[in-house]
Amino acid sequence: MGTSECPVCGKPVADTYARVVGFYTPVSSYQKIRKNEFSHRKWYNVLSKGEVM
Numbered sequence: 001m002g003t004s005e006c007p008v009c010g011k012p013v014a015d016t017y018a019r020v021v022g023f024y025t026p027v028s029s030y031q032k033i034r035k036n037e038f039s040h041r042k043w044y045n046v047l048s049k050g051e052v053m
Contacts, residue, residue, distance in 0.1 A: 015027065015028050016028075018038065
C-alpha cells in the first residue's frame with residue numbers, strides 16, 4: 001500500500017486515500033473487511049510504462 005512516510009517531506013503518512021469513481025475516500029473510514037481487501041491490491045507506478053502493461 002505504498003509507503004509509510006511522505007516521499008517529499010519524510011513525515012509519517014497520516015491517512016491513505018483511494019480514488020473511487022471520481023472522488024477520493026480516506027481508507028481509515030473503510031469497514032474492516034474492505035480495509036483487508038485494500039491491503040491485498042497490487043500497486044503500479046503509472047509514471048513508469050514498464051510496470052503498467
